[in-house]
Amino acid sequence: MRTRTSAPGAPGTEETDALPGTRERIVRAASLLMQRQGYDGTGIKQISQEAGATLGSVYHFFPGGKQELAVAAVHRGDEEFSAILRELLDAEPDPAKAVVAVTLDLAEGLRASDWRDGCPVTATALGTSGRLPDIQRAASTAFARWQEIVETRLRASGMPGDEAAELAVMVICTLEGAELAAQVSRDERPLLIAGRQLARLIGPARTDRSARTD
């Protein structure tokens, strides 16, 4: 889980694993540090050091400065969690169990990082959403994409469209809040409870009473 590989060095597109270029290392460092410390708590100097780049390189790739870098970091977090969501939701035929699997993965990620790595966009977006609209929009887009992934999965298992849309919003909100509560209380129980209760809401797979995928 949580590992993805791809051909390295694909020019022009996003790299994902080996031999990351300077720009890629900067985005990764920014995403990780802002995830842990938030926008204002993370300095560009710290990002450049963690990325093994110089300050000049950071401003070369991101002339828009810290704001542009934060938007790129949020987009990166968006894509990371989107990939995890799709992977875990597709691996389990029962959608309720699939959502439980996501909560377990989030709990594992939190525990393994000593409760440091929570949602990759929340810390960056919160506290800046009133001031920096670009970051707020990027975070809003991320939430919408995650909801859409869940909604698609629920519809694929036979749930009516309107019900799937509403439940998808509920799933993302609860995952978000439970991860936050788990991180702050340094206890995975909120995520485990969220998984069980969300599974209750989603209910058993309905492949029996509806084969139509809508």
Next chain:
Amino acid sequence: MRTRTSAPGAPGTEETDALPGTRERIVRAASLLMQRQGYDGTGIKQISQEAGATLGSVYHFFPGGKQELAVAAVHRGDEEFSAILRELLDAEPDPAKAVVAVTLDLAEGLRASDWRDGCPVTATALGTSGRLPDIQRAASTAFARWQEIVETRLRASGMPGDEAAELAVMVICTLEGAELAAQVSRDERPLLIAGRQLARLIGPARTDRSARTD
């Protein structure tokens, strides 16, 4: 809603309304500003200006500096939302409808503040939880107290203890995540959906099949 009054000038205890002393004004300003901008995004100078106090007064009342001030701000946020929770949960006999009322109040608060005032502890705690244990503990305590308030309310309406405890955690997590999603997306829909789905989980009042308050 959301207004509470009490006798002013009660010495030694916390003031709540009129004639707030310097220390009180400082805590209020710190709580509001950190709620909106987070810990690192809020300067002590800004707090002192907003509070109408001098920098010397801030350090007089909070010799521990910004950290001590942040802990006080989180405690204040804890008490504020605890009061709102108790008030709204007690005003409605059906616990499911009571939770919906809370979501409506949160949505109203967000909209009225142009999506600036979200959870009074999340922004302060997030981004500092790994680095400043005092703040993390204060936030953890706040979450636990809110859960306890909801749990007590659910038990009072006839729900078995273990079920009430788990559902209370779920309610707080979902409220937290939905408020976050609503704030970031500048849309109250996540809170409305969360209210409906939480109401489904809580179910109808069970005063019919159990008069025992446990």
Next chain:
DNA sequence: GTCTATAGGATGATAGAC
């Protein structure tokens, strides 16, 4: 593209008069 140096300003915190 990479690096160093630095400008210009803001920050948390302290000292000490009143």
Next chain:
DNA sequence: GTCTATCATCCTATAGAC
């Protein structure tokens, strides 16, 4: 308790050599 002045440090961002 309140206020002002100030220190030392850190920050974002830029300039310009290589």
